[in-house]
Ligand SMILES: [Zn+2]
């Protein structure tokens with residue numbers, strides 16, 4: 049997770065958010081050439097909290113697959129209702145509740 053720029057999150061589709069680059073397939077899984085997607089910080093944190101790099105790389109290696117995942121879809125429903133300015137201050141306890 050690195051690089052901060054204002055932009056568009058490909059997962060929750062919010063704009064004006066700080067985005068980070070997520071490698072769709074981790075390098076150790078041979079994903080060097082598979083590219084990256086831009087995710088806002090909460091989305092990025094959330095997918096890594098829900099799934100290991102291995103699962104993300106093998107099973108959730110496109111934005112479409114991530115969106116179709118039941119647990120991620122539930123999170124997306126929630127995040128889209130949030131005010132982007134509040135997101136940054138979301139406490140860990142809340143995220144933990146979301147992740148199960
Ligand atoms: Zn997002």
Ligand SMILES: [Zn+2]
Pocket residue numbers: 049069070071092096
């Ligand atoms: Zn990532």
